[in-house]
Amino acid sequence: MPDSSAIAHDAPEAGGIPHGEHPPYLRHHFASVEQQADTANFAMWLFLLTEVMFFGGLFTAYLIYRNWYYPAFVAGSHQLNVYWGTLNTLVLICSSFTMAMGVWCAQTRRRSGLVLCLILTFILGLGFLGIKTIEYSEKIEKHHVPGFHYSLQSFLDPDSDAAAKAAGDRPLPLDMARHTEVYFSLYFLMTGMHALHMIIGIGILGFMILRARAGAYTAGHTTFVLNFGLYWHFVDIIWIYLFALLYLISRHGA
Amino acid sequence: MSDTIVSLPDQSTARIPKDNFLTRENGLLSWLLTGDHKRIAILYLISITFFFFIGGALAGLIRLELLTPQADLMATDTYNKVFTMHGVIMIFLFLVPSVPATLGNFFIPMMIGAKDLALPRINLLSWYLYVIGGILVVYTMVSGGVDTGWTFTTPLSTHYVNTNVLSTGLAVFIAGFSSILTGLNFIVTIHKMRAPGMTWFRLPLFVWAHYAASILMVLGTPVLAIAIVLVALERTIGIGVFDPAKGGDPLLFQHLFWFYSHPAVYIMILPGMGVISEVISTFSRKRIFGYTAVAFSSVAIAVFGFFVWAHHMFIMGISNYAVLVFSLLTMLVAVPSAIKIFNWTFTLYKGSITFETPLLYAFGFMGLFTIGGMTGVFLGTSGTDIHLTETYFIVAHFHFVMVGGMLMAFLAGIHFWWPKMTGRMYPEKISQLAAVVTFIGFNFTFFPQFILGVLGMPRRYAAYPPEFQVLNVFSTAGATILGVGYLLPVLYLTWSLKYGAIAGNNPWQATGLEWQTQSPPLTENFTEIPVMDHEAYDYEWLERQQQAERNRDGQNPDRQKVKEVASAG
Numbered sequence: 001m002p003d004s005s006a007i008a009h010d011a012p013e014a015g016g017i018p019h020g021e022h023p024p025y026l027r028h029h030f031a032s033v034e035q036q037a038d039t040a041n042f043a044m045w046l047f048l049l050t051e052v053m054f055f056g057g058l059f060t061a062y063l064i065y066r067n068w069y070y071p072a073f074v075a076g077s078h079q080l081n082v083y084w085g086t087l088n089t090l091v092l093i094c095s096s097f098t099m100a101m102g103v104w105c106a107q108t109r110r111r112s113g114l115v116l117c118l119i120l121t122f123i124l125g126l127g128f129l130g131i132k133t134i135e136y137s138e139k140i141e142k143h144h145v146p147g148f149h150y151s152l153q154s155f156l157d158p159d160s161d162a163a164a165k166a167a168g169d170r171p172l173p174l175d176m177a178r179h180t181e182v183y184f185s186l187y188f189l190m191t192g193m194h195a196l197h198m199i200i201g202i203g204i205l206g207f208m209i210l211r212a213r214a215g216a217y218t219a220g221h222t223t224f225v226l227n228f229g230l231y232w233h234f235v236d237i238i239w240i241y242l243f244a245l246l247y248l249i250s251r252h253g254a
Numbered sequence: 255m256s257d258t259i260v261s262l263p264d265q266s267t268a269r270i271p272k273d274n275f276l277t278r279e280n281g282l283l284s285w286l287l288t289g290d291h292k293r294i295a296i297l298y299l300i301s302i303t304f305f306f307f308i309g310g311a312l313a314g315l316i317r318l319e320l321l322t323p324q325a326d327l328m329a330t331d332t333y334n335k336v337f338t339m340h341g342v343i344m345i346f347l348f349l350v351p352s353v354p355a356t357l358g359n360f361f362i363p364m365m366i367g368a369k370d371l372a373l374p375r376i377n378l379l380s381w382y383l384y385v386i387g388g389i390l391v392v393y394t395m396v397s398g399g400v401d402t403g404w405t406f407t408t409p410l411s412t413h414y415v416n417t418n419v420l421s422t423g424l425a426v427f428i429a430g431f432s433s434i435l436t437g438l439n440f441i442v443t444i445h446k447m448r449a450p451g452m453t454w455f456r457l458p459l460f461v462w463a464h465y466a467a468s469i470l471m472v473l474g475t476p477v478l479a480i481a482i483v484l485v486a487l488e489r490t491i492g493i494g495v496f497d498p499a500k501g502g503d504p505l506l507f508q509h510l511f512w513f514y515s516h517p518a519v520y521i522m523i524l525p526g527m528g529v530i531s532e533v534i535s536t537f538s539r540k541r542i543f544g545y546t547a548v549a550f551s552s553v554a555i556a557v558f559g560f561f562v563w564a565h566h567m568f569i570m571g572i573s574n575y576a577v578l579v580f581s582l583l584t585m586l587v588a589v590p591s592a593i594k595i596f597n598w599t600f601t602l603y604k605g606s607i608t609f610e611t612p613l614l615y616a617f618g619f620m621g622l623f624t625i626g627g628m629t630g631v632f633l634g635t636s637g638t639d640i641h642l643t644e645t646y647f648i649v650a651h652f653h654f655v656m657v658g659g660m661l662m663a664f665l666a667g668i669h670f671w672w673p674k675m676t677g678r679m680y681p682e683k684i685s686q687l688a689a690v691v692t693f694i695g696f697n698f699t700f701f702p703q704f705i706l707g708v709l710g711m712p713r714r715y716a717a718y719p720p721e722f723q724v725l726n727v728f729s730t731a732g733a734t735i736l737g738v739g740y741l742l743p744v745l746y747l748t749w750s751l752k753y754g755a756i757a758g759n760n761p762w763q764a765t766g767l768e769w770q771t772q773s774p775p776l777t778e779n780f781t782e783i784p785v786m787d788h789e790a791y792d793y794e795w796l797e798r799q800q801q802a803e804r805n806r807d808g809q810n811p812d813r814q815k816v817k818e819v820a821s822a823g
Binding site for chain 2: 049181
């Protein structure tokens, strides 16, 4: 391809900007602030791609087993509390909004606005985990955690279980009922892996709040906030998919 | 035509430049906290060599056990642990990071005219992750080992073995992240850090090959990570995703595992192919024939590589239709691989070839990789695969590709760039000898294993029927020769660090940007960012540059004098 006219990047003319004339956050191996920001942003998108592949393994497992054990997956999803799930979705979407506002504040150099947005995001993230804890404890009480204490009661005898009864479940044959354990394995794996990402995100948020108070992100160098925002939105999107797959699909099926 | 292209500076006056990346800072901390891609490459080179020799020693034990038909050197379960650790170390701690983390790390920024990789701290982090993974593997070995084979096949790994699956799994998980970060760094660097004028189709083919391999690292490795997480959770709390008793499917593990581990062989071989392109062009003084085709064949291998994984599972109970489709797709990978071999051959045709060590290793690569690749077609054909799989035929096949191919390429690259990395030449005669010894030892070791496989000797057993002994003795004898072939470079390369001839900037008269700087390079690689105004492998451009320099020096005798004084001082 004759592309000799294409010039790759805006490297400096002859030798670069002399030392001392560039902003302190420009690292030595970049030619310009734009190149540096561009690079960090691109790297973050690639990292998110690896995250997609990571969750992809779990989604694959979900799709296969859902096809194989459809009645068990429907009965399993009836055990999830769709009200808590919806509330949690709203909480996360709000946190994405506050995060996006945070990025805007950083870019427009509003320090107190940024701190406020980050704190709100932090609180909403914790709220999500709190609600998730309530949901998990419901599962533990009903012995729906896979392992030695797993109970098939709700699926063999739906009338004994309020949630199953409300959904109008009919008793599953024993071998299909046993496969509800696969459903709950995937439920805990997928939401647990998501919660782990939330915990990591909240940890980074705590660090960022301290740095933001010191004015680190409102002096023109917003890459860190921007990239963290991408991460936070990504974790949010994963939840949207989880909510649809685990709570909503086939809720009125079977 | 001269019989060598090596042009060294006058040894009586030449000096290693005082200021270079090795001397700029001193002390252990300046290495352990460095952001310099060249120093990180050296750190990688040392740690990778260390693990290579541990893995090699384990291979020696395997061959020693197989000298006799009885399982007499070690207990059979010890043998299982030895070949498992050999596989884990060689694949995750040597082959995957070998060329990318050392040569790639060192030379990609220099080849594209950048001062460093885009993310230096991530680069250092990836080395630390590699080291943590390595320490966990060593911990696994001293605390009892693991005996599942490097594939961690379920339900063996989840239910039936009592060995350290968890620590090995964690090691692979962490080493995997090291690989992801390296790949991510390369992609970002190649996209964003190229010098002015360095367009995609002026990139050296080494960079193209690493770009393709990086795509595989970034997309494949996370899937291995989740597969290992699932094995660990299955083993500890019994989640049942791979457990048939709970409705899970062990085959799902194999799909997830091979979705990474098949592309992983291209992660291993593609950077090696990049090395071969550089070496072949330099030592035949020609632009690579069909540059664009070779560049795109790297990308094609990466893309096709993602759609062939189930050929590892032909006898595992997947459907006949799946076998048919995956068999066909497997054959397709042969096309871009053959494009490379043909184009290298056409590059050599009518080139001014000189037989320095890197080219000898490259010839070894071409021959052995071709045999390894062609026997892969036997295995990709489902009919013959049913007979040959799980026999020594498979062992011979992947050792031809990985050891005969990749390791030869690694050694070719190490010799080729040694003058640039250290500023000194390796001793030519003994290294040529080492290349020949390696080639002979390799063939003695692994060719008999093809025959053993066809005769039906299964892999992964410590004992075998007595009629297979002759070929096994051949193989073990060859392994000792091979061992000598690998020890020699360690000895003479170490020797050359102090006593080797001063290499000068460009001993091979090569065209890459990395050769237009001092050896060893400055910490910031270039005194000023180069502007790329010619195509890759343009030997006429190099000649014009040198002619211009000679003219400048010739017209101005004072300048010549100044230069001599400067280089003497």
